[in-house]
Amino acid sequence: MIHQPALPTHMRQVVTRGPGGVDVLEMSEGLLPTPAADEVLIRVAAAGVNRPDIMQREGRYPPPANASPLMGLEVAGMVVAAGAAVSSYAIGDQVTALTNGGGYAQYAVAPATQCLPWPDGYDAVRAAAIPENYFTVWANLMVHGRLTAGESVLVHGGSSGIGVTTIQLARAFGATVYATAGTDMKCAACRALGAADAFNYRDVDFADALLAATGGTGVDVIIDMVGAPYFAQNLRCLRLDGRLVEVATQLGAKVADFNLAAVMQKRLVITGSTMRPRTSAEKGGIARALRQQVWPLLSAGQAGPVVHAVFPLEEVAAAHRLLESSAHIGKVMLQVSD
Ligand SMILES: NC(=O)c1ccc[n+]([C@@H]2O[C@H](COP(=O)([O-])OP(=O)(O)OC[C@H]3O[C@@H](n4cnc5c(N)ncnc54)[C@H](OP(=O)(O)O)[C@@H]3O)[C@@H](O)[C@H]2O)c1
Incomplete structure (x- = not known):
């Protein structure tokens, strides 16, 4: 391992005193992680807060075996050490990384294959706001959803980190996007980001509204994070050869009554995925696609994270409270001081 001199042995970190609410979060001192042969050690300047972190804190999303028990799926900072097999990054490089936890x-630490350079003009907070959303949306919208230019998309939770990224990437790749969100202000934000229209699901039946907006034809791809209660309505909203892509089941995963005839009649594909359990090789493949096809858009300002709020690491409880309130539009971030 190549090593920068004078690294401390210990660091400040956020731990949980067992599963629970924000009161289980606390700062503690822990040992620096040691990078494996294919990993880099990053001095973290900023980290993203994502809904899966809340689920991990609550004990509903345990980290995979061999992953850090700490929360934090994305970071940006400087490489300060590298494993023997790492040739793509060197000490001093500024990277943003999809971690396997521990942010x-x-x-x-993060596998070097899951690191990317900061896009042009980015600072640490904006760079750290990229990985979890962009890796996830690329995999689900472009790979599993097989979106092509000229098609149309409906994304639920359009003002979430995932939703904002879906609107921007779908637009950038030539699709027409519709969104749902829970307030008129969030719907306005979705339209400002490029959605052709956005529907407040608390006021209207989203399927009726979407079908009216599309002249009754529906959309080619749906990115769903709501789950079972939306299933029948989602199928209604898909056109021939449509793809329903599940990225979360916030309101339930089990569909009780499901008529398979709809799938046959419209030749639908029902798919979905989770990012965290994928292998480093799979995540590395997504990173390469992002670097080639999305990094130029980020550097040119044609897409990019919307940062709603930034908290010091020590105020992680306030950051979790904000994300849980769903008052945010875009990303909630943590800034990490030396
Ligand atoms: N599959 C994967 O690999 C993967 C990876 C990362 C994240 N995720 C999931 O993707 C979702 C978004 O993640 P995030 O980090 O971007 O979280 P987030 O910003 O907290 O977003 C959660 C969103 O869900 C929306 N929502 C809740 N009920 C809704 C409903 N009935 N209709 C429409 N929207 C609804 C909320 O919007 P309103 O307040 O407006 O309702 C909120 O914007 C989470 O469920 C997360 O677990 C999946």
């Missing part, structure tokens, strides 16, 4: 700390 809520002063130092974190």
Whole structure:
């Protein structure tokens, strides 16, 4: 391992005192992680807060075996050490990384294949706001959803980190996008980001509204994060050869009564995926696609994270409270000081 001199042995990190509410979060001192042969050690300047972190804190999304038990799926910072097999990054490089966990700390490791350079003009907070959303949306919208130019998309939770990224990428790749969100202000934000229209699901039946907006034809791809209660309505909203892509089941995963005839009649594909359990090789493949096809858009300002709020690492409880309130539009971030 190539090593920068004078690295401390210990770091500040966020731990949980067992599963529960924000009161289980606390700062503690832990040992610096040691990078494996294919990993880099990053001095974290900023980390993203994502809905899966809340689920992990609550004990509903345990980290995979061999992953850090700490929360934090994305970071940006400087490489301060590299494993023997790493040739793509060197000490001093500024990277943003999809971690396998452990981002809520002063130092974190990530496989080099899951790192990317900061897009032009980005600072640490904006760079750290990219990985979880862009890796997830690329995989689900472009790979599993097989979106092509000229098609149309409906994304639920359009003002979430995932939703904002879906609107921007779908637009950038030539699709027409519709969104749902829970307030008129969030719907306005979705339209400002490029959605052709957005529907407040608390006021209107989203399927009626979407079908009216599309002249009754519906859309080619749906990115769903609501789950079972939306299933029948989602199928109604898909056109011939449509793809329903599940990225979360926030309101339930089990569909009780399902008529397979709809799938046959419209030749539908029902798919979905989770990012965290994928292998480093799979995540590395997504990173390469992002670098080639999305990094130029980020550097040119044609897409990019919307940062709603930034908290110091020590105020992680306030950051979790904000994300849980769903008052945010875009990303909630943590800034990590030396
Ligand atoms: N599959 C994967 O690999 C993967 C990876 C990352 C995240 N995710 C999932 O993707 C979702 C978004 O993640 P995030 O980090 O971007 O979280 P987030 O910003 O907290 O977003 C959650 C969103 O869900 C929306 N929502 C809740 N009920 C809704 C409903 N009935 N209709 C429409 N929207 C509804 C909320 O919007 P309103 O307040 O407006 O309702 C909120 O914007 C989470 O469920 C997360 O677990 C999946």
